[in-house]
Amino acid sequence: MTQHDLATALRKRQRLFLRVGPHEFTNNELQHMFRFINECSDEDMIDSYVTCAKCGAKSVAGPALDAVIAASKSDDHFLKLSGQHCMGN
Numbered sequence: 687m688t689q690h691d692l693a694t695a696l697r698k699r700q701r702l703f704l705r706v707g708p709h710e711f712t713n714n715e716l717q718h719m720f721r722f723i724n725e726c727s728d729e730d731m732i733d734s735y736v737t738c739a740k741c742g743a744k745s746v747a748g749p750a751l752d753a754v755i756a757a758s759k760s761d762d763h764f765l766k767l768s769g770q771h772c773m774g775n
């Protein structure tokens with residue numbers, strides 16, 4: 687995928703997640719997240735998916751991230767390839 691195609695797919699994915707859950711965000715938090723999705727750059731959108739929510743570490747960055755994006759066939763595939771830092775812990 688291109689960076690833009692991936693960011694577009696991740697925006698769609700994130701909007702769906704926020705609409706159907708499961709999550710425990712307040713209305714304020716949801717509004718903030720929808721605004722982020724609408725206004726952030728492609729880079730920031732992708733960055734939010736490779737940054738560990740627990741510890742802030744990047745699962746992949748720089749040229750390695752560009753290679754993972756290029757190799758990805760879908761947003762699901764990208765998430766599988768990029769991995770999550772603390773998942774399962």
Ligand SMILES: [Zn+2]
Pocket residue numbers: 738739740741742743771772
């Ligand atoms: Zn982590």
